[in-house]
Amino acid sequence: MSLSADYQFMRIIFIGTGEIGLPALHALTKSPDHQVLAVVTQPDRPVGRQLKLASSPIKEAAFKAHLKIFQPEKIGAVASVAQLKYLKPDLIVVAAYGQILTKEVLDLPQNGCLNIHASLLPKYRGASPIHAAIAAGEKQSGVTIMWMDEGLDTGDILLQETLSLKRRETAETLHDRLAKLGADALVKALALVANGKAPRIKQDKTKVTLTKKLSKEDGHIKWDRPQLEIDAHIRAMTPWPSAYAWIPQEKDHKMLKIFTTIVSRRAKGKPGEILRVDRHGILVAAGVGGLLLREVQMEGKKRMHAAEFARGFNLPVGLVLE
Numbered sequence: 001m002s003l004s005a006d007y008q009f010m011r012i013i014f015i016g017t018g019e020i021g022l023p024a025l026h027a028l029t030k031s032p033d034h035q036v037l038a039v040v041t042q043p044d045r046p047v048g049r050q051l052k053l054a055s056s057p058i059k060e061a062a063f064k065a066h067l068k069i070f071q072p073e074k075i076g077a078v079a080s081v082a083q084l085k086y087l088k089p090d091l092i093v094v095a096a097y098g099q100i101l102t103k104e105v106l107d108l109p110q111n112g113c114l115n116i117h118a119s120l121l122p123k124y125r126g127a128s129p130i131h132a133a134i135a136a137g138e139k140q141s142g143v144t145i146m147w148m149d150e151g152l153d154t155g156d157i158l159l160q161e162t163l164s165l166k167r168r169e170t171a172e173t174l175h176d177r178l179a180k181l182g183a184d185a186l187v188k189a190l191a192l193v194a195n196g197k198a199p200r201i202k203q204d205k206t207k208v209t210l211t212k213k214l215s216k217e218d219g220h221i222k223w224d225r226p227q228l229e230i231d232a233h234i235r236a237m238t239p240w241p242s243a244y245a246w247i248p249q250e251k252d253h254k255m256l257k258i259f260t261t262i263v264s265r266r267a268k269g270k271p272g273e274i275l276r277v278d279r280h281g282i283l284v285a286a287g288v289g290g291l292l293l294r295e296v297q298m299e300g301k302k303r304m305h306a307a308e309f310a311r312g313f314n315l316p317v318g319l320v321l322e
Helices: 019-030 057-064 077-089 128-135 173-194 227-236 307-312
Strands: 010-016 034-040 046-047 052-054 092-095 113-116 140-147 156-165 245-249 254-262 273-279 281-285 290-298
Touching: 010 019, 010 057, 010 077, 010 173, 010 254, 019 057, 019 173, 034 057, 034 140, 046 113, 046 290, 113 173, 128 173, 128 227, 140 173, 140 290, 156 173, 227 254, 227 273, 227 290, 281 307, 290 307
Parallel strands: 010 034, 010 092, 092 113
Antiparallel strands: 046 052, 113 140, 140 156, 245 254, 254 290, 273 281, 281 290
């Protein structure tokens, strides 16, 4: 893209927490056309059984790049806004931050705030667009570089980049592909902003869909659905929150996480019923057809081939998974 004579060198604040923003941050730090003034990310949080404090992936990357780092509990607090205002940014870039930006923050940069969103807006606004696209059986996905406003992913579109979903796409693989695509799209968007040629395209309100923040319970498999829907659900929940079924027992139920399957169109039985256990895996009936479970994990155990698990657990044919 050619640069105009009045091309603007921009001073940028990057705001993000999740891994999906890493390629974008790396692209910004490598660019000679812009300066990253600071990185804003969520405070360190306790993780794991020992509840050790852990930094966000964005903080770790910012630290390695020797960037100024802010970790406010609330980005809209008076002190936080004052810190960012002091830096006098020309632009703010946001990617999977985890907090809502207040009007005071949105109004800070003279060139506005851009968000990297992992869907083709207005479809799949909200917290889980990647999972939603896979679960819905979409053939395409992409990223939107959006001008931010006070709404939830309601701002004008600057540009979009698309990609085709692969046949066995999971939330994990699509996340990584969209992260790279988002970085490329951001570079193009920044060039348009710096040249004064960035468009503002209104979203079509008649095509809006919303996604929610996922919980572990969202991974529960409903076996009365058709096998293709269950397969898409499993891929959408991989690696988190993980698709799972309950193995019924007299004293308590055991959670069985399911990661990979092969669709069976001829399987017949009660939804959730184990129809066959052999070296190929565990065949389970669905509302329509069935699924051959290939990779599974019992809670507290390692991930393994379903046939190996069935031998060790003595999983009987006829048992109905819940």
